[in-house]
Amino acid sequence: MAEIKRMFINGEWVEAEGGERIEVMNPSTGEQVGAVSFGDGRDAVKAIAAANEAFAGWSRLTARERSKYLYNLYELVRKHRDELAGIISAEMGKPLREAKGEVLGAADNFMWYAEEAKRVYGETIPSSVPNKRIMVMKQPVGVVAAITPWNFPVNMVARKIAPALAAGCTVVLKPAESTPLSAVRLFELIEQAGFPKGVVNLVIGNPELIGQEFTASKKVRKITFTGSTRVGKLLMEGAAQTVKKVSLELGGHAPFIIFEDADLDAAVQGLFESKFRTSGQMCICTNRLYVHESVLDTFTDKLVERMRRTKVGDGREKDTEIGPLVNEQGLNKVLDHIQDAREKGAHIAYGGQRLTEGEYAKGFYCEPTVLTNVTKEMKIYSEETFGPVVPIIPFTEEEVVVQQANDSDYGLAAYVYTQNNSRCFRMAEALEYGIVGVNDGAPTQTQAPFGGYKESGIGREGGYYALEEFLETKFVSFGL
Numbered sequence: 001m002a003e004i005k006r007m008f009i010n011g012e013w014v015e016a017e018g019g020e021r022i023e024v025m026n027p028s029t030g031e032q033v034g035a036v037s038f039g040d041g042r043d044a045v046k047a048i049a050a051a052n053e054a055f056a057g058w059s060r061l062t063a064r065e066r067s068k069y070l071y072n073l074y075e076l077v078r079k080h081r082d083e084l085a086g087i088i089s090a091e092m093g094k095p096l097r098e099a100k101g102e103v104l105g106a107a108d109n110f111m112w113y114a115e116e117a118k119r120v121y122g123e124t125i126p127s128s129v130p131n132k133r134i135m136v137m138k139q140p141v142g143v144v145a146a147i148t149p150w151n152f153p154v155n156m157v158a159r160k161i162a163p164a165l166a167a168g169c170t171v172v173l174k175p176a177e178s179t180p181l182s183a184v185r186l187f188e189l190i191e192q193a194g195f196p197k198g199v200v201n202l203v204i205g206n207p208e209l210i211g212q213e214f215t216a217s218k219k220v221r222k223i224t225f226t227g228s229t230r231v232g233k234l235l236m237e238g239a240a241q242t243v244k245k246v247s248l249e250l251g252g253h254a255p256f257i258i259f260e261d262a263d264l265d266a267a268v269q270g271l272f273e274s275k276f277r278t279s280g281q282m283c284i285c286t287n288r289l290y291v292h293e294s295v296l297d298t299f300t301d302k303l304v305e306r307m308r309r310t311k312v313g314d315g316r317e318k319d320t321e322i323g324p325l326v327n328e329q330g331l332n333k334v335l336d337h338i339q340d341a342r343e344k345g346a347h348i349a350y351g352g353q354r355l356t357e358g359e360y361a362k363g364f365y366c367e368p369t370v371l372t373n374v375t376k377e378m379k380i381y382s383e384e385t386f387g388p389v390v391p392i393i394p395f396t397e398e399e400v401v402v403q404q405a406n407d408s409d410y411g412l413a414a415y416v417y418t419q420n421n422s423r424c425f426r427m428a429e430a431l432e433y434g435i436v437g438v439n440d441g442a443p444t445q446t447q448a449p450f451g452g453y454k455e456s457g458i459g460r461e462g463g464y465y466a467l468e469e470f471l472e473t474k475f476v477s478f479g480l
C-alpha cells in the first residue's frame with residue numbers, strides 16, 4: 001500500500017475526520033500511483049475556520065511582505081519542476097514536455113503576482129462640493145474557497161491562489177479527486193515557502209459535501225472555480241445564499257476558422273496546439289473547425305499528414321505527443337461523439353477508434369481523429385467533446401461563418417487564421433468569445449485576461465484582472 005498523503009489544514013498535515021481514503025490511478029497504464037486521505041464537510045469546516053483565523057494577520061501584512069512568500073514559492077516550484085511534472089503526468093497522463101510547461105506556467109503565476117501584489121492602487125476622485133474629498137481603497141474580499149479541475153492540476157491551483165494571496169486573502173483549496181497528488185506536492189512547497197499557518201489550506205474529498213460547506217459558510221466571501229458549466233451553475237446558486245462573489249471558468253466549444261488566404265502550415269500548427277494539448281482536454285480546445293471550401297482538401301491533407309507523424313502514448317515517455325484520456329468515462333464520451341457523428345453521416349478522414357493493442361492495452365487511449373462532413377445535428381457540433389477529435393465544417397461566406405461560430409451557449413475561446421488585416425479586426429470584434437487567437441493557436445499568457453462570455457463563465461483569471469476579482473472597492477468620503 002502506498003503512503004497515504006494527507007490534507008494541509010492550519011499549517012499541519014492531517015487525516016480526514018471520517019478516516020476515508022482513495023487511490024489515485026495512472027490513466028496511461030491503469031496502475032495505482034498513490035493514495036490520499038479523503039475528507040468531507042467536516043474537514044472543510046476546519047479549513048475555513050483556519051483561513052478565517054489567519055485572515056486578519058495576512059491581510060495586514062504589507063504587500064512587500066506577502067510578495068516575499070510568493071517569490072519563495074516561485075523559486076521552489078521552479079526548482080522542483082521535473083518532479084512536479086512527473087506527478088502530473090503520472091496521475092492524469094499529460095505528456096512530460098507539456099507537464100513541464102504547465103509547471104513553469106504555475107511558477108510564472110507565483111512570480112507575476114509576487115510583483116503585482118505591490119501594485120494594488122486606490123484612487124482619489126475630484127469632489128463636486130468644496131468641503132468633501134473622495135477616496136477609493138481596495139481591500140481583500142476575505143476567505144476564498146477555490147475548486148480546481150484535473151486537466152491542469154498544478155497551474156489551475158496557481159492561477160487561483162497566487163492572485164488571492166497577493167490581494168491579501170486567505171485560501172481553502174479543493175483539488176479534483178483524480179489529481180490530488182500534484183496539489184499535495186505543491187502544498188509541501190507552500191509549507192516550505194514559510195506561509196503563516198492557516199493562510200493556505202488544502203482539503204481533499206467529497207465534492208458535493210465540501211462544496212456545500214464552501215457555499216453555505218458566511219466566513220467564505222468568494223468562490224473561485226474551474227470546471228464544468230453544470231457544477232458552476234450549482235455553485236453560483238449556492239453562493240446566492242450569502243451573496244458571495246464568484247469567479248467561474250467553465251466549459252467551452254471553441255470555433256477555429258481558416259480562411260482561404262490563411263497560411264495553411266501555420267494553421268495546421270495552430271490547430272495542433274489548440275486541439276491536441278492535454279489530449280484535447282482543455283476548455284479552450286477547438287471543438288469546431290470551419291475551413292473555407294476552396295482550401296478544404298489541401299488543408300485536410302496537410303492535417304492528416306501531420307497526424308500520421310504524431311506519437312500517442314504513455315505521458316511519461318519522452319517522445320509522446322498525445323497521452324490518454326483521463327479516465328474511462330472521458331474516453332467513452334469521446335467515442336460516443338465519434339459514433340454519433342458517424343451515424344449521422346460524418347466521414348472519418350483519420351483515426352476514429354479506441355487504441356487497445358500492446359502498450360495501449362491498459363490505458364484510456366483514443367486515436368487522434370479527423371471527421372469531415374460534420375453537421376449541426378451531430379452532438380460534436382454543440383457539446384464539449386474533451387478529446388482529440390477534429391470535426392471539419394466547410395464554409396464560403398464570412399458573415400455566415402461568424403453566425404455559425406457564435407451560435408453556441410459557450411463563449412470562451414475562438415481562433416481565426418487569415419492574412420487579411422481588415423478581416424483580422426472584423427473577426428476579433430465579431431466573435432462573442434472572451435479569448436480570440438488571431439493567427440495564434442495557443443493564446444494564454446500569465447498577464448493576459450482569461451475567461452468566457454455567456455455560459456463559459458464569470459470573471460477573469462490572469463493579469464491585473466485576476467487580482468481585481470479578489471478585491472473589494474471601498475469609497476471613503478471625507479468631510480473637511
Ligand code: ADP
Pocket residue numbers: 147148149150174175176177207208210211212226227228229231232234235
Ligand atoms: P470535470 O468534468 O472537468 O471533472 P467537474 O465540474 O465535475 O468537471 O469538476 C471540477 C471540480 O469541481 C473538481 O474539483 C470536482 O471535484 C468539483 N466538483 C464536482 N462536483 C461538485 C459539486 N457538486 N460541488 C463542488 N465541487 C464539485
